[in-house]
Amino acid sequence: MLCTQPPGQKAEQPEVVTKYGTARGYQIKVDAAERSVNVFLGLPFAKAPVGPRRFSEPQPPEPWKGVRDATSYPPMCLQNKVLGQFVSDVVTNRKEKVLLQMSEDCLYLNIYTPVSTGKQEKLPVRK
Structure with a gap:
């Protein structure tokens, strides 16, 4: 999948309101799909699983x-750093090299959504 931002064009900074707060992401153009998507990186879905929460069920984030x-990738869970970086380099855009950090605090979501077209499109998302 190739994602680009036209040179000299200011990237949109979409905001979304969640029950935990407001987050600001960015937009990228997905050339193969001929559409743009909103990107929200590193949104917590649980408190950090450290200290007394280690090996416990996830707790809702603060x-x-x-x-x-x-707008930046969260730390990845502990694993082989060389293999993790290789996988990241393969699946991300060549222009978007991301040096990954590792941490036990890795319960985050990276969310990609279509930019609204104003239509009531049905999307492949389940509750």
């Missing part, structure tokens, strides 16, 4: 104040 920056 709400945040202000607007959360959702």
Whole structure:
């Protein structure tokens, strides 16, 4: 999948309001799909599984104040660093090299949504 941003064009910064707070992401153009998508990276879906929460069921994340920056990748869970970086390099855009960090605090979601067209499109998402 090739994703590009036209040179010299300011990227849109979409915001989304969740029950935990507001997050600001960015938009990319997916050339193969001929459409743009909103990208929100590193949104927590649970509290950090460290200290007394280690090996326990995930707990809901704490709400945040202000607007959360959702434009950079969160840490990946502990694993072989060389293999993890190789997989990241293969699946991400060649222009978007991301040096991955590892942490036990890795319960985050990267969310990609179509940019709204104003139509009531049915999307392949289930509750």
